[in-house]
Amino acid sequence: MKPSSASSSTSSAARAGNDNQLLIQALTSTSKSPLLALAKRIADAGCNLSESRVSTIGTEISLMLLASGAWDALAKLETALTKLARDESLRLVHYRTGPRENSSHLLPYLVEVVAADRPGIVARIVEFFTQHEISVEQLNSTRYHAMQTGAEMFQAQFTIGVPAEIHIAALRDDFLELCDGLNLDAIMDPVKF
Template sequence: MDHLVLTVIAQDQPGLVERVAHCISEHGGNWLESRMSRMAGQFAGILRVDVPLDAHAGLLSALEALQAQGIRVQVAVGGADPVTVWRAIRLELVGNDRPGIVRDITRLLSSQGVNLESLNTEVVPAPMSGELLFQAQALLAVPQSVTLEQLQAHLETLADDLMVELKLQAED
C-alpha cells in the first residue's frame, strides 16, 4: 500500500464525496483521514488514502474522469512526516477585520520556524456594534527550541500593531 494525498474541489452537490469514495474503494484503496468543507457554494477537501501500488494508474484515471462531473482532483504521493520534535500550541485570535491579518501572523510564525497544522478563520458581525470581526483558531506545531514565552512575546508585539487579541494555549 502507498499513501496518496488527494485535493478535491467542486461546486457543492449531493453525492460528491460518495463519488470520490467510490473511486477509491473500487481500486482497493482505504480512506484514512480527511478535512472537508463547504464555502460560498464550493466544496473543498483534502484526504489521505492508502492504495495498492498496482492500482495507482486505474485510480488516477477514475479520479480524472470525475472532471466530466465538475469534480477536480489533484493527487500527490504522500511522504513520511519529517522527524522533528514539536509542541502543539492552540492560537485564538479576534480583532476588527482588515486586510493583511493572516499574512502578518503567518509571516511571524514562519520566521520562528512554527508550522501551521490547521487554520480556521471567519468574519462575523460584532454582537453590539455590528462591525466586522476577524476570528481565527489555529493549531501550531512549535519547535522545542522556541519557548511559549518567546512566541507569546513576538505575537503580542504584532497583536498590538494589528489591534487584535490573541491567546496561546499548550495542547495536552
C-alpha cells in the first residue's frame, strides 16, 4: 500500500526541518576540553547548538550538547562525531532525540538545601519529589568545608517542575517538615526570570 501524499509530505517536512535533534554527551579530563572541537563540528555540519551544559566534576569535564538541524545535516554531524570518538581519552555518546513536550502546566520552583554532609540527602529529597509527581529539571550539588569551622557541608540546588494543580503552600509545608526531620536548612521559592 502506497503512503498518502499528505503523510509523505509531512515526513519529508520533518526530515528537512529543524525539529531533528541530536543529543551529544562527552566526558574527558579537564586538560582536554572538547567544547571547541564539538562546537566547530556542529557548525560545520550546518546545525545549530540549541542547548548546552558544561561542568567540571572532580578531574573530569562533562558536556551535554543538543544540536538541531535538517535531517541530512545531523547525519553529517553524526559522521564527524564518529571520527572524533576515536580519540581514546574522550568518551563520546550521541543519539537522535526529538523536541521536548510542552510543559506549560509545570510551575518552575527553585529548592536550595544546605546541611552537614552525610549520605542519602539527595535520595531522600528526590524520593519526596517523586512521591508528589514533581519532576526534577536540574540538580547541582557539592560538598565543601565550612570556612569558619572546617565542618564537611553539603549544598544542593534543584529546579523542579510543580504541576499547576498541586497546592503550593501545602507542598512547601510538607517539604520543609521533611527537611526539619532530616536537619536540613532549605528554601523553596518560585523561579523568577
